[in-house]
Amino acid sequence: MKPMNPVFAEAKTTIFEQITRLAIAHDAINLGQGFPEEDGPYELREIASKAILKASNQYPPMLGIKELRSAVSEHMSRFYDLNFDPDCEVLVTSGATEALADTLLALIEPGDEVILIEPLYDCYLPLVFRAGGIPKRVRLSPPNWQLSENDLAAAFSENTKAVLLNNPMNPSAKVFTKQELELIAKLAIENDCYVICDEVYEHIVFEDKKHIPLISLKGMADRTVKIGSAGKTFSMTGWKIGYVVAEKNILSTISKAHQFVTFTSPPALQHAVAAGLSLPDKFYHSLSEDMQCKRDLLASGLQKLGFIVDVCEGSYFLNCDIEQLLPHVIEKNAARSEQSSQDLQFIMAMITQAGVAAVPLSAFYISNAPQTHIRFCFCKSEETLNAALERLRQWLTSHTQWAHAVHSQ
Secondary structure, eight states: OOOOOHHHHTOOOOHHHHHHHHHHHTTOEEOSSOOOSSOOOHHHHHHHHHHHHHSOOSOOOTTOOHHHHHHHHHHHHHHHOOOOOTTTSEEEESSHHHHHHHHHHHHOOTTOEEEEEESOOTTHHHHHHHTTOEEEEEEOOTTTOOOOHHHHHHHOOTTEEEEEEESSOTTTOOOOOHHHHHHHHHHHHHTTOEEEEEOTTTTOBOTTOOOOOGGGSTTOTTTEEEEEEHHHHTTOGGGOOEEEEOOHHHHHHHHHHHHHHTOOOOHHHHHHHHHHTTSOHHHHHHHHHHHHHHHHHHHHHHHHTTOEEOOOOBSSEEEEEOTTTHHHHGGGGGGGTTTSOHHHHHHHHIIIIIOEEOEEGGGGSSSSOOSSEEEEEOOSOHHHHHHHHHHHHHHHHTSHHHHHHHHTO
16 A cells, blocks of 8 residues: 555554543543533533524534624734734634644645744644644743743744744643743744744633733734634533634635635534623633632642642643652553653553553653653542542552651651
């Protein structure tokens, strides 16, 4: 048989799928994959169900139903004081991943360089490769995830076509500062390139942090693509409704890619998301406050167990340094040491022995990844988080060296 496309034929199963399968096999509490345990607002589900019965179930407009495009435009005005025309500057997609695929296919030609900031979400690299792009890495490292001006500037060249920015960032839970965003904007303008902004966690930021859309900065409205996700905002990730906001000429080309990828998305869900974007400010404040409480619950519990918790400013995720725990856990799994990284060995032991799943941070780097950090997802019920912490406590207590070290602190 003739070879298939190597980008996908040679791709490995995602770390999320690997961990989920193992978690199911061992009846583990899955804090690895980023989906909420509790469904979002009942009124939105009710609107969707009524729309299935009473509204059209045929193809909606390719750009998305008018009500949702208008709601996205009004949302941009309400939260960011930005004005985009719903008729030609807003596109509805089947989730943010499709939006990313459409955007990269529309903007990138073979040989174009795309700057990626790692650790990076796992779909970015194959999508860039499939579009013919050449990835250029800028590396952030735990625990503080600081963006180096020198490293970022060095990544640009005459071949740079775009920067792909995830803010708030999965998996690092970083919220980029205004100064960092201004640096990215300055370099994008100087090098005449686009910035593709994956902002699916825009409403999940904590404490005094504020999400600033890069598209709102001076000179960026005409070169930025902003991607949002109803799945993250309304805690219904299975709905797969995303949206793209961009200047009309950019959006026109992205929409042409969209028409040949999915063409459109379920109209009933679009009606519900349109209503959701109009929910009062109280909903959005409660969303971030609720997630912050869950973050604090998990962080406090993990710290008591000896995990060193990294900075978490937004998103669903909490990263931990496990270096001081490694000697007490993976020594019993030494046979695996030559086959997998230390963080993955720790997680395999945690799933099979403790019944709790997380994902290794190393899976989000292209190469030379940190080996002692793992990512937990806290968008679960308090009951689930407490149950996971209790399982971890019992597991770690069974390691007498760990118990002695913790109790002597």
